[in-house]
């Protein structure tokens with residue numbers, strides 16, 4: 001039901017908005033309907049308010065079905081929904097995800113192990129490792145989508161775009177939110193750990 005999907009996407013948007021996660025109109029969201037069409041957030045609008053111009057109904061290829069302008073990054077949501085069974089896709093810019101993407105960008109990934117919250121990604125064993133890929137941020141969004149596609153290998157996941165933001169996707173809105181929150185926790189943890197280790201080293 002498309003009104004259920006719109007309702008779910010509105011809840012996700014309002015939860016993110018309540019935490020101030022759409023700075024400078026950044027960020028966008030997508031959800032897939034049963035018929036393959038999507039709702040995505042409108043491009044360039046204030047995402048802290050919700051009204052009848054907040055979401056755009058687009059075709060499965062990302063073409064607008066109304067007069068509203070869909071997110072400039074709609075193609076990323078389109079590729080995620082085309083290649084996985086995900087139903088919800090979240091793209092958010094935070095300072096932490098940007099700093100992590102710059103520090104680890106040359107390695108092309110950030111790896112977490114021995115951290116409880118990797119369980120949010122379904123990694124329950126002591127030896128499990130969470131790898132979040134980091135891709136470049138070309139200004140041409142079609143090129144950006146080409147860089148994202150090789151990482152769309154599971155129905156839930158996360159990818160960092162260097163000095164830009166994170167894309168997470170999940171089979172449900174709840175799952176996508178869980179992955180987003182867990183990833184941001186891990187980024188904050190890593191940054192604080194790096195700072196503490198640097199400080200301790202300097203003391204010696």
Ligand SMILES: CSCCC(=O)C(=O)COP(=O)(O)O
Nearest residue numbers: 024026027028043044071072
């Ligand atoms: C002002 S943020 C630059 C564009 C961007 O990265 C973004 O996430 C928001 O773009 P949209 O077209 O979805 O508003």
Ligand SMILES: [Zn+2]
Nearest residue numbers: 026027164165
């Ligand atoms: Zn963005």
